[in-house]
Ligand code: ADP
């Protein structure tokens with residue numbers, strides 16, 4: 001099954017002589033339960049693509065289908081609901097709420113949506129991030145790697161359709177990076193989570209089963225891991 005796909009996606013800034021095509025004519029599919037990395041030089045359109053996929057930015061042409069919902073047809077209110085209920089985000093800067101404990105940060109998306117956590121699923125997520133003794137600590141009392149694992153757990157807690165990660169290891173040392181990527185990888189392998197990650201780090205991209213390369217806003221090539229169970 002396809003989790004998310006685009007048709008002729010374009011995103012331009014400005015007009016006339018100063019126009020920049022940050023994305024041009026990107027048509028691509030992301031299979032359910034797959035881990036895709038998006039790579040490319042700085043300014044090649046990686047963040048713009050991720051933001052358009054996640055409903056954080058509006059493309060200027062083309063379509064984005066999340067499941068069977070065309071994001072480009074949703075108004076702001078519907079997009080806000082979709083972001084809250086159907087996608088998860090992990091950012092380079094962790095973006096945890098400093099006044100809440102790790103556990104409160106993790107369950108925050110559910111609290112905001114007025115939903116109760118599924119206890120079995122919450123237990124699986126908490127076991128997988130492996131921070132049992134740190135759940136009552138505030139972010140400032142955790143290492144960078146621990147904070148990012150909390151952010152990953154927060155992204156997964158509502159069992160979203162897709163988790164989007166924007167340079168999730170950009171602020172981490174190599175050991176913490178391995179913890180975070182290992183967690184994302186397990187969420188794909190063991191729970192069938194769909195993950196789309198932007199990175200410029202080849203070590204991080206090696207955790208994905210597919211790597212897309214962007215250059216000048218266009219899809220240039222892709223690498224598929226032949227050992228992944230099924231390939232899109
Ligand atoms: P990457 O994530 O690969 O570094 P971006 O998606 O951030 O690339 O940017 C792609 C192109 O779009 C770049 O040329 C960038 O300067 C341009 N761009 C991105 N955001 C804006 C904006 N808000 N206004 C004008 N140009 C932008």
Ligand code: ADP
Nearest residue numbers: 134140141142143144145146147173175176179
């Ligand atoms: P990680 O395994 O995430 O890389 P580190 O090796 O950085 O963690 O940290 C080792 C231990 O020190 C961890 O158990 C962590 O809780 C603690 N620690 C790291 N940074 C801080 C900090 N800024 N404040 C309090 N404790 C910290």
